[in-house]
Structures are given as structure tokens and as C-alpha cells.
Amino acid sequence: MIPVREPLPGRMKIEIRGLHMAFRTEENDVRVLEDIALDVREGEFVCILGPSGCGKSTLLNIVAGFLAPTAGSVRIDGEEVRGPDPRRIFVFQERGVFPWLTVEGNIGFGLGKLARDERERRIAHYVRLVGLEGFEKAYPHELSGGMKQRVEVARAFAVDPDVLFLDEPFGALDSITRLVMRGELLRIWRAEQKTILFVTHDIEESVQLADRVVVMTARPAKIRRIVPINLPHPRDLSSRHYLELRDGIFEEIGLAHKI
Amino acid sequence: MTARRRLEAVLLPAAATALLIALWDAAVRWTGTSVFPSPEAVARGFAELARKGLLLRYSRDSLLRVAAGYGAALAVGIPAGVFLGWRPAAARAVNPVIQLLRPISPLAWIPVAIVLFGVSNVAAIFLIFLASLFPILVSAMNGVRGVPAMYRDAGRNFGLSQRALLSRVVFPAALPEILTGLRLALGIAWIVVVAAEMIAVDSGLGYLVIDSRNAGKRYDLVVAAMLLIGAIGLLLNILVQRVSRLRAVRWGFREETP
Numbered sequence: 001m002i003p004v005r006e007p008l009p010g011r012m013k014i015e016i017r018g019l020h021m022a023f024r025t026e027e028n029d030v031r032v033l034e035d036i037a038l039d040v041r042e043g044e045f046v047c048i049l050g051p052s053g054c055g056k057s058t059l060l061n062i063v064a065g066f067l068a069p070t071a072g073s074v075r076i077d078g079e080e081v082r083g084p085d086p087r088r089i090f091v092f093q094e095r096g097v098f099p100w101l102t103v104e105g106n107i108g109f110g111l112g113k114l115a116r117d118e119r120e121r122r123i124a125h126y127v128r129l130v131g132l133e134g135f136e137k138a139y140p141h142e143l144s145g146g147m148k149q150r151v152e153v154a155r156a157f158a159v160d161p162d163v164l165f166l167d168e169p170f171g172a173l174d175s176i177t178r179l180v181m182r183g184e185l186l187r188i189w190r191a192e193q194k195t196i197l198f199v200t201h202d203i204e205e206s207v208q209l210a211d212r213v214v215v216m217t218a219r220p221a222k223i224r225r226i227v228p229i230n231l232p233h234p235r236d237l238s239s240r241h242y243l244e245l246r247d248g249i250f251e252e253i254g255l256a257h258k259i
Numbered sequence: 260m261t262a263r264r265r266l267e268a269v270l271l272p273a274a275a276t277a278l279l280i281a282l283w284d285a286a287v288r289w290t291g292t293s294v295f296p297s298p299e300a301v302a303r304g305f306a307e308l309a310r311k312g313l314l315l316r317y318s319r320d321s322l323l324r325v326a327a328g329y330g331a332a333l334a335v336g337i338p339a340g341v342f343l344g345w346r347p348a349a350a351r352a353v354n355p356v357i358q359l360l361r362p363i364s365p366l367a368w369i370p371v372a373i374v375l376f377g378v379s380n381v382a383a384i385f386l387i388f389l390a391s392l393f394p395i396l397v398s399a400m401n402g403v404r405g406v407p408a409m410y411r412d413a414g415r416n417f418g419l420s421q422r423a424l425l426s427r428v429v430f431p432a433a434l435p436e437i438l439t440g441l442r443l444a445l446g447i448a449w450i451v452v453v454a455a456e457m458i459a460v461d462s463g464l465g466y467l468v469i470d471s472r473n474a475g476k477r478y479d480l481v482v483a484a485m486l487l488i489g490a491i492g493l494l495l496n497i498l499v500q501r502v503s504r505l506r507a508v509r510w511g512f513r514e515e516t517p
Contacts, residue, residue, distance in 0.1 A: 066412055086418035096413045099510035100431040109427075110417035141510040159417065 010042030013163065013195045014063065019072035021058055031220035032058050036072070038214060038223065042162075045189060045196045047206035049249070050216030056199045057167050059221070063197060064090045064165045076163065086110060088163040089156040093172050097140045097148045097155070103127065104136045106151050110159035126154040129188060146177035150184070157188060166198045170205070182208055186233055203253070207246045208235055215252055225252055296479035301486070304479035313467065317484075318491060321452050321463040324380070328387025329448045336392050336444075337437065340399025341430065350400060357397065365390035365451045369458055383455035383463075390451040391444035398440020402433030435503070435511020442499040449492045464488050 021033040032055040040046050050056045061067045063074050065084040074081040076088065084090070089110075098106055107126050111119045127136055130150035140148050149169060156164055166185075170178045186209065189196055200206050206213045213227045229245055236242060280298050287297040296304070308314040343350040365386050376382040406429050414428035456465025464484050471480035503512050 064416070066415075084412070084416040086416065088416075090412065090416050092409050092413065095407075096409050098410065098413075098428070098431070100434065100507050139506055139510060 010044065010195075012039055013042040013044070013076065014038070014040040014197070015073075015075045015078075016063065017073050017075075019059070019062065019074065020070045021055070021062060021067070022070045033062075033069070034220045034222045036221070036223060038226075040195060040197065042195055043193050045198065045209060045211045046214060047198045047200055047210035047212070048214045048216060049200055049203060049206045050221060051218055051253075052201050054216050054219050055221040056201075056216055060090075060165050060167050060197060060199050064088060066090070086159055087161050088165065089159060089161040090165045090167070091152055091156050091169050092167060093149070093169055095172075097152050099140045102137050102139055103132055103143070103151050106140070107154045107158050109155055122158055126158045129157070130154040130184065144177075146173050146181060149173060149177075149181060153181075153185065153188070157192065157194075160192075161194065163195045163197070166196065168200055169198075171200075171202075178205075183234075185209070190233070203246060203249050207242065207249065208237065213249060215249060227252075294476070294478055296482055300479040301482045304477070304483040305487075308467075308480065308483060314487070317462060317464050317467050318487065320460075321456065321465065322491070324383050324455070324460075324463065325387055325445075325448050325452050328384040328452075329391045329445060331384070331388045332391035332395050332444060332448075333441070335388075336395030337399050340396040340437075341403050341425070341433070343396075344400040344403025344433070345425065345429065347404070350404065357393070361393045361397065365447070366454055369455070372455075373459065378459050380460055382459040383452065386455040386459075387448045387451050391448045394440045394444040394447065395437075396440075398443070399433065399437050402436030402440075403429055405436065406432040431507070435508050438499075438503050438508060438511075442496070442503070445495055445499055446492070449488075449495055453488055464491075 016036055016038040019033055019036040020031075022029045022031045024030075036059060038046075048056045048059060058067065062069050063076075063081065065081045065088075090096075098109065101109065104123050104127070108119055108123045111122060114122070123136075127133055130153060132147060132150060132154070135143065135147065140151065143151070149172075153169070169185075170181050173181060182205065198206075198209060207229055210229050213229060215224045215227060216222070217224045227245065227249060231239075231242060231245070284298050287295060305314070308317075343353065368386055368389055369382075372382040372385045376385055410428050410432050411424065414424045419427060452463065453465035453468070456463035457469040460466060461470075464487060467484040468481050468488075471477040471484065503509070
């Protein structure tokens with residue numbers, strides 16, 4: 001019997017209430033999100049899991065302030081979200097890295113207001129943290145997909161945000177790099193104590209990473225169930241409890257775990 | 260590159276050029292023409308132009324006209340194009356006019372240029388300006404319009420003001436496409452300066468071509484001037500190509516072989 005993890009001590013960070021989203025097309029309104037309510041505590045790692053195209057990215061874009069919802073509200077630190085904010089950084093797939101800047105230039109992008117030596121110190125710190133020493137002067141097109149992804153994660157962490165939004169950040173990576181990147185993300189998350197909202201369609205990924213997995217339905221997306229993952233890190237991916245949780249979600253979504 | 264391939268890269272084009280000159284020479288001899296010059300006559304023509312100081316002076320005059328007209332097109336076209344790309348409503352408003360004016364050959368503007376500026380240096384520069392303006396304007400507009408929303412969102416996320424977003428994200432993201440427009444425009448400018456000089460002024464390489472023909476049918480000088488025009492055009496193109504190999508923009512040109 002694995003001890004159930006205590007409820008996180010942190011205070012409430014993100015409060016999503018009665019969120020609806022519809023996109024108007026020429027023929028009709030496409031309902032994307034329906035009545036989403038979710039609370040995320042400070043320092044919590046929450047995965048939003050759902051099939052491709054279900055609207056989970058839309059949800060993340062609303063919480064990040066890039067889109068305004070049709071109805072409902074998102075509050076962060078008790079304040080209504082009205083737009084993007086440097087305290088909350090959105091990590092795209094590696095495609096969000098600026099190709100005209102070097103690794104250094106990208107990581108230092110959000111640090112314009114700092115004094116020069118502080119800026120350089122921070123860049124060096126995050127270059128080291130994501131293991132890109134020696135590539136400071138390289139341009140993104142000279143890097144592999146996994147390295148670009150690390151540049152983007154480092155760029156986000158460098159501005160010391162309280163919240164990170166990650167939209168299928170490792171989707172474009174090969175399976176080995178993806179595993180490595182998950183480990184790196186967990187390591188950085190524990191070291192820096194950020195609140196993380198992570199969108200994925202990969203069940204394994206969500207159970208490996210999250211404190212809680214929010215399972216969405218197909219479009220229009222509603223929250224089907226919220227699964228707490230009461231496993232300590234580092235997680236044993238062959239432990240019975242891990243497999244039970246994973247298979248539970250597979251069943252929840254209606255997939256037999258056989259091929 | 261291996262030494263052998265490097266040697267081939269020089270020898271093969273040299274051989275092809277020598278062959279073409281030999282064919283030209285043979286054709287002149289075989290037909291016994293007294294109008295079209297032999298390669299040797301053209302070489303003597305070059306020497307004569309160099310002796311008179313016309314070679315440098317006319318090249319310089321043509322290049323200065325291009326610099327003025329092209330420079331003005333840069334100064335107007337890039338800001339205007341970036342603005343139009345940034346404000347889609349403005350772009351929709353003026354796009355029909357741009358698309359209507361764009362296909363008009365710069366040569367069709369010659370009468371207009373002469374009415375506005377007389378037979379003068381300014382008329383020639385105006386023609387070059389017009390000819391280079393449209394490719395620059397359109398590439399800047401499309402370049403800015405095509406900047407992925409993700410880059411803009413990322414920029415906004417880091418708290419950039421509109422102005423900083425434009426200078427730190429949108430402009431650099433559009434730069435490769437803008438450079439493509441600049442390269443195209445410079446090629447056109449160099450073609451147009453020759454045409455403009457045939458009509459509007461009495462110096463420059465275009466003037467040299469038309470004057471050599473009119474004043475005594477000096478076809479040796481005509482061909483010499485033509486070759487010079489080609490050589491300078493080639494140099495200009497190489498120069499702009501160099502710019503697109505700078506590391507900060509090379510990402511946008513990956514489909515081109517270096």
C-alpha cells in the first residue's frame with residue numbers, strides 16, 4: 001500500500017470557473033469548451049489530457065491570456081486574466097524558439113530589463129541547467145529538435161515566472177529524447193518550484209509527470225475526471241500502482257490497453 | 260571540396276567561356292560582317308573606353324543613380340511595407356492599388372517621369388525608385404504578414420510593448436523575405452537604369468550603349484558596354500547573396516543551395 005500524498009500545502013494559484021468557449025465560423029458556432037472548472041495550487045504540476053483536437057490547447061491559451069473565453073473566468077493569484085503576462089510563460093513546441101537569435105539570445109530574450117552582468121549570469125545558469133554548454137553561440141537551425149526544446153524551456157525559466165504553460169512540448173521529439181526531457185523538466189520543476197499546466201494527449205506522459213491528471217472528453221471538451229497521481233518522484237514505471245493508475249485512465253478514455 | 264573539384268569549378272566555366280568566344284570569333288570571320296565586332300575589336304573598345312576614362316566614369320554614374328533610386332525605395336518601401344503588414348486593414352485598403360501598379364513595366368513610366376522631372380538625372384532616378392519600390396514594399400508587407408502568430412504571442416508573453424514587438428520579433432522574423440525582395444529589386448533597378456539612361460541623361464552605361472550606336476555605329480563599344488553591364492549586375496547579385504548568408508538570416512534561406 002502506497003501512502004496517499006498529503007494535499008499540497010500551497011495556496012490556490014489558478015481558479016478556472018464556468019469556462020465556455022465557442023468559435024464562430026461562417027456556417028455555425030463550434031463549441032470547443034463546456035463548463036470547465038479547475039483549481040490549481042501553487043507549485044502543483046497538472047496535466048490536461050485529452051484526444052487531439054479536443055480543445056485542450058484552447059483551454060491553455062485562454063488560461064495564458066492569449067484568447068478571451070466566450071463565458072466564464074480565469075483568475076490567477078485572485079486576479080482576472082486579461083492578457084499574457086511575463087510572470088506566466090507559455091512554452092510552445094520547439095517551434096516557438098526565435099530562429100534569428102542564438103541560443104544565448106533566445107534564453108536572454110525576456111531579460112532586457114536586467115543589468116548586463118546579471119543578465120549574463122542568468123543566461124549562463126540556464127544554459128548549464130538545460131545542458132547546452134558549448135552551444136551558446138549556435139543558431140536554432142544548427143540544433144536538433146530536442147536541443148531547441150531545451151532552449152525554449154530555458155528561455156521560459158530564465159524570466160523566473162511563477163507559472164508555466166506547456167502545450168505538448170515534447171510531441172515533436174523522438175521517444176528517447178522525450179523521456180530525457182521529461183526527466184529534465186521534473187528536475188527543474190522540483191528545483192524551482194513552479195506551478196505547471198501541461199497539455200498532452202499522451203497518457204503515459206501525464207501519469208509520469210503530473211500531481212493530478214485532468215482527463216478531458218472529446219469536443220466539446222468537458223472535464224471527464226480528475227485523477228490524482230499519488231506517486232513520489234522519481235516514479236517507478238513498472239510499479240503496480242503506476243500501472244494501475246495508467247490503466248485506469250486508459251479505461252476511462254475507453255481504450256483497451258492491448259494492440 | 261576536393262582539390263580536383265575545386266579545379267573543375269574554375270576550369271569548366273573558363274573552358275565554356277573560351278569556347279563561346281571562339282564561336283563568336285569564328286562567326287564574325289565566317290560571315291565577313293563589317294557591322295558586328297569581333298572579340299578582339301571589343302577588347303580594343305574596352306581599352307579605348309578605359310583610356311578615355313569613360314569606363315569608370317560611366318560605371319560610377321550608373322551605380323550612383325541606382326544607389327539613389329534604390330536607396331529611396333528602401334527608405335520608403337520597407338517602413339511602408341512593414342506598416343501595411345502590421346495593419347491588415349490598411350493592407351486590404353491599398354492592396355488593389357499596389358496590385359494594379361505592380362505589373363506596369365517601369366519603362367511605361369518613362370513619359371510620366373519626363374513630364375514630372377524633364378529629361379534629367381532625377382527622371383532616371385525616379386524610374387529606378389519606382390521599379391525597385393514594388394518588390395521591396397510587397398516583400399516587406401508579405402514578410403510581416405506571414406510572421407507566425409506563435410512568435411508574436413511569445414513576444415507579447417515576455418511583456419514586449421508594441422514597438423519592441425515590432426523591432427525585436429516581427430522585423431527580424433520577416434527579414435529573410437524582405438531580403439529576397441531587396442535582391443529582386445536590385446536586379447530590376449540595374450536593368451532599369453540602363454533603359455533610363457538611354458532616354459533621360461547623357462552619361463552612364465545605358466547612355467554609352469545608345470551613344471556608341473548613334474555616333475558612328477561603334478558596335479565594338481556597344482558590346483563592350485553590354486558586357487560591362489552584365490559584369491556589374493553579376494557583382495551586385497553576388498553582393499546581395501552574401502548578405503543573405505549572414506547567420507542571423509540564414510535560417511530563412513535554407514532551401515537555397517549556398
